[in-house]
Amino acid sequence: MELLNDMALFVEVVKARGFRGAAEATGVPNSTLSRRIGALEKAIGLRLLHRTTRKVELTEAGQVYFERCKRIVDEARLAHEQLGDMLAQPSGVLRVSMPVDFATIYMAPLIAEFAAKYPGITFDFDVTPRQVDLVREPYDVAIRMGEPESSNLIARPLASLSTRLFASPRYLERAGTPVEPQELEAHECLNILKASTWMLHRKTESIQVATRSRFTINSVGLIRSLAAQGMGILLVPEKVVVDDLATGRLVPVLPAWRGQSTSVHALTETRLLPAKTQRFIEFFKERLAHV
Template sequence: MQLLNYMHLYVEVARTKNFRKAADSLGMSSSTLSRNIAALEKEIGVRLLHRSTRRVELTEAGEAYFNRCQGIVEEANVAHEALRGEAAHPSGTLRISMPVDFAINYLAPVLAEFARAYPLIDFELDAGARRVDLLAEPFDLAIRMGPAPAAPSTLVARQIALLERHLYASPAYLDQAPPLAHPEDLAHHTLCVAGGIKQDGWVLFNGADSMAVPIASRFRLNSMGLSRALAAQGVGIAVLDNMIARAELASGLLQRVLPQWSLAPIPVHAITDTRLLSARTRLFVDFLKARLGGQDSVVRR
């Protein structure tokens, strides 16, 4: 049991390559953690880490040991959860990173429902554009819009949603703008383009037909919410999904334009650094897929 505990501590240090971060995640002091790692190295008779005042690097033996220990520790955690009944009564803290627009418009009601269903689970939520490092930071999962990540190879992506995307503008903008009857007419319009959408050209689809349209966006943004707000103010045309635009559609501030045409849907993935998920993480991912209509697909890069 002591050796397994050493493995658990070592895996966290190897993941973060930082004793302080690892100690914070494990709930112990850096000095205690350092003594335990030193005891592990003494126990197995091999140097696992190169330590300096600024960083920690794995030795060749340490890298090999980490690759073997990580799976052992994950399997032990899953087995321990099952034995102590956490699978039936999940508890603990669920740490999630997510895009702010998706969090507000999609995840907030799902999170509220999940929290009511599982009252023993606490949440630490990081909503923003920053892409957290799941290997170095103590997050259970990250929600990301767009293609599954190509690197690092240890990440696992589970698709939880597929968002349709259409073109929207305000009646006030359309009243004073050039005619808009065909995708080619977009070249004469002001466009509000959010991140994740090609800046130099779009491919629009009408059933089996498709058309590549060159565009020149005046507003380039990193927020779909801001793109929606600008379109509602009559600034130009935005690419949005129905859920993001629902309030403005209901109030008449926005309307769909070129309604026969749309952009390719954008996938949303739950990203983890392992296939072996804790009970609370597995439950949450399954809950998201059920509520958001995600396909049952797992991609490991």
């Protein structure tokens, strides 16, 4: 790389017919240019330039070297530009695994925008709860909620989802409306999987509440539906239940309190990512930053 840089500087000196003009064109100090060209001549064992007080002229060997350097430098610049174009407009099949509820609620409205921005990319989405194996299966990235379990994967944070408590008016009429977090221990609390406690926060105050439920569920959509039918209280991001709030099927519970935020990560097998995967992660990290 250093040799290529010196060759590029040599080309600029010749084109400017002197070190001063080349210094103005490149921003490299005159003395540095002279030293670098001198080192280049020493390395190849040939004098490339006749130096005078006003200008420089090519030696016979310098003319041959200049023509070859110019071709090499021009090809390198073209390759750099083409690589830039590839990064700007990546292509190929992007294989993504993500939870169905998160995909439907958060990702779907943004996927169309991403697809329009990068028309060269085609998509293969797996939206089942199954935990794909990024090492053995041909997926480029997996979107996962909660803290990553495997330290063998590269985890890049995408979002942090604030959670709140909601229930249906029918459930609250039947079971009563809690006014303090501790009262939740006497209620049916609809949990994701086997969570047995909720950590709630109000300003600088925090409290951990033991919860109970008749249901063990791995679907946010199903929990939301059960809550709307009066089966209990749920703790989810507000965006998950925005339609139910608008229709009155669900209402806030303990509105001054928030639950523990749920983190969302993009998991990859390696840090060296193709352009299509880089752009996907960058795009959704930007769009999901304020959800």
